[in-house]
Structure formats: C-alpha cells, structure tokens
Amino acid sequence: MITTEQKFNVLNNELLINIIDDYNFRESYETSTMNKASPGSSLYILQEILENCLNRRLEFVTGNFYKHSKPYLPHTDFKTYQNNYLNIVIPLFFSEELPSLVIFDQLWEQDSITWCMHQPVQYFSYNIGVKGCPYEYPVKGLTNKDIDTDLYQHLPHYPQACLFGLSGQAYPFVPGSIIAFDNRYIHCTSKMNGEKLGISLRFKQ
Numbered sequence: 001m002i003t004t005e006q007k008f009n010v011l012n013n014e015l016l017i018n019i020i021d022d023y024n025f026r027e028s029y030e031t032s033t034m035n036k037a038s039p040g041s042s043l044y045i046l047q048e049i050l051e052n053c054l055n056r057r058l059e060f061v062t063g064n065f066y067k068h069s070k071p072y073l074p075h076t077d078f079k080t081y082q083n084n085y086l087n088i089v090i091p092l093f094f095s096e097e098l099p100s101l102v103i104f105d106q107l108w109e110q111d112s113i114t115w116c117m118h119q120p121v122q123y124f125s126y127n128i129g130v131k132g133c134p135y136e137y138p139v140k141g142l143t144n145k146d147i148d149t150d151l152y153q154h155l156p157h158y159p160q161a162c163l164f165g166l167s168g169q170a171y172p173f174v175p176g177s178i179i180a181f182d183n184r185y186i187h188c189t190s191k192m193n194g195e196k197l198g199i200s201l202r203f204k205q
Helices: 013-024 042-054
Strands: 003-008 035-037 058-067 086-094 102-108 113-116 128-132 170-173 178-182 185-189 198-202
Touching: 003 042, 013 042, 035 113, 035 185, 042 058, 102 113, 102 178, 178 185
Parallel strands: 113 128
Antiparallel strands: 003 178, 035 058, 058 198, 086 178, 086 198, 102 170, 102 185
C-alpha cells in the first residue's frame, strides 16, 4: 500500500514559472472541459526532483498537465496493464479561492472509472464514466455511514447522499507542493472558483 502524503515547497518559484510556461506555450490541448497536455520536457526535470524528494527511483508510466474550472467527479486512474500504482499530483496554479484535492480512504481495485452520481453518464477518454455512486459498487473500505461533515464542507456541489460511505482528507492545492497517493484511491476536486492548473504523473509501484 502506498501512503498518501503531501510535501510543500518542493518546486521553487523559478521552476514553477518555467513549468507553467511549458504548458502555456503548447499549440493545442485535449478535451474542452479539462485542457490536458503531455508532460513533455517538464517530466525529465520533475522526475529527478521527485526521486530526491521521495528518496526512491521512479519508473514513469503516463501523465499529463490539466487545467479546468469545473470540479472533477470522484474517480480513479489505475490501469492494470500500466501498473501505474503511484500518482503524484503537482499543483501549479489557481486563480481564485484555494481549492483542494480530496482523496478518499476507499479503494477501487479494478481499472479506472468515474462515478457520474446524480449527473448523466459522461464519456471520458481515459476513465469509464459509470452511472451511480461509489457506495453502489464493490468499493473496498466503505464506512456504511454518511460522509463526515468536515469533509463534506469541501464537496457541497455534490448531493451528500451521493457520497455515502466515503471518508478521507482534503489536501490543499498549494502550488509547488506534491501530493503522492495510491492511484486506486477514489479522489476528486473540491469546490472551486476560477481555474486551476496541475500536472499528474503516474509511476509503477
């Protein structure tokens, strides 16, 4: 099991600006709701920093920049054929109120999906959009209780009933920090205003 942790001040301001520029100078982006781009040359800079920070060798599998203004639904990013157990999210920028990355304690041990909950089922290129909520699926570690009030304050844009059985923690989306976690943990975006930009890099266990 990979332990979830957040470390601050991993990237200095100069490096942060250079990586943001790498994203901004791209000629095109994937998808209209979440502007994604490959990590490109930023990967080679970041991988060395991450290896030093986590004190371990990392074998990169896949990853991307992402920029969006709407919260992303509860989902996982694990793919069996990629063996991409370790997900490292690096916050780069937010425009208004500080958002958070909510990582739940519950595991989805199959390949990645996105729970569309109260919304119509959506199509995603990487994750499979599915009907309903996590508690309606064989998710590991469900609490059989309502979501905690302190955690739910980060997620008021979802009906509370949709988050039944979930527990976890909200990690602030602080630029220059890293948030490392097991890719099978269900996670989603907190409430947010404005835009945020980050990069997600996934590595073998």
